[in-house]
Amino acid sequence: MNSFLIVLFTSLIINHGASEKTYNKNLDNTKKQRECIDILTENLISQNWSEDEKPCLDEILKTIVNIKNSTLWATWIWDSNQLPVGQLMGSKHHLGNYDQCISDVIGTTTPPFRTKYCLADIVLHFNEVPKLSAQDIDPYGRTEEQINMKTEWNQRFNVITWGVCVPQTCQKESVKKILRTLLGQSYLGRLKLQSHINIENCELAGEAKNHVDGFNIILFQHNQMFLYKEKH
Known part of the structure; x- marks a missing residue:
């Protein structure tokens, strides 16, 4: 009987310690999430x-x-954005959710302000001569070398096309500030890179209803202008 009580007491202490560690870990994660925003x-x-x-x-x-209060209209706007992913494998288009951004009604109610969807061209500059082959890249070296690499097929990893959802009142210079700040939240913001941002197209929420397919139109116009600039 005494042996049973000792084992039970020991088990309770261990489980309590594990629960406390789990609680503290979850608390730390909550703090980190709060600190990020x-x-x-x-x-x-x-x-x-x-x-x-x-x-x-x-x-x-x-x-x-x-x-931070989990209000739907605000989370809706935030959820339509995304940070760049897959950039090191050549995924240059990070478009978020166009339809969600340009929706002027959430449920049956309009948000407190209108949003707009903007497409931006971003070029990341690194002051070194680009390496021409993946074989030249050291996996224990700096990430900037991969971003700066130029393949034999002329593929670059330092070019980003980024779609962002912002308030209607934001001018192009304001959108650039927002993008630079968001870029700083990703791993790209920790790299020693200079960013050049150009905003070409923005479409206001509600106006895309006049288009057959607003997103394809805005993306087509953007690509045409980008190709023109590459040729000249």
Whole structure:
């Protein structure tokens, strides 16, 4: 009987310790998630916003506050965006969800402000001569070398086409600030790269209903302009 009680008591202590560790781990993860969006907020605010751009910043900050409260309209906007993925394998298009962004009604109600979907061309610059073969890349070397590589088929990994959902009030310069801040949240933001951002097309929520397929039209126009620039 005494042996049973000792084993039971020991088991309770071990399980309590494991539960406490699990709780603390979950608490740390919650803090990290909260800190990420807080860091994003701080980085946005630290940008040099002109008076004309303040309405955009105010609506972005309003969105972030409501994201932290899990408000649907704000999470809806946030969920239509995505960070770049697969860039090291040549995935240059990171388009998010166009339809979700340009929807002017969520359920049966309109959000507090209109959004727009913008396509941006981003070129990441690294001040070294590009390597021409994957065989020249050291997997224990710097990630910048892969990003900067130019293959024998002229494929580059430093070019990004990024679709982003922002408030209607955001001007092109404001969208660039938002993209630079979001870029800083990805691993690309930790690399020693300079980014050149060009905004070509933006489409306002609700207006795409006039198109047969608004996304294909905006993407076609964007690609035509991008190809023209590459040739000239």
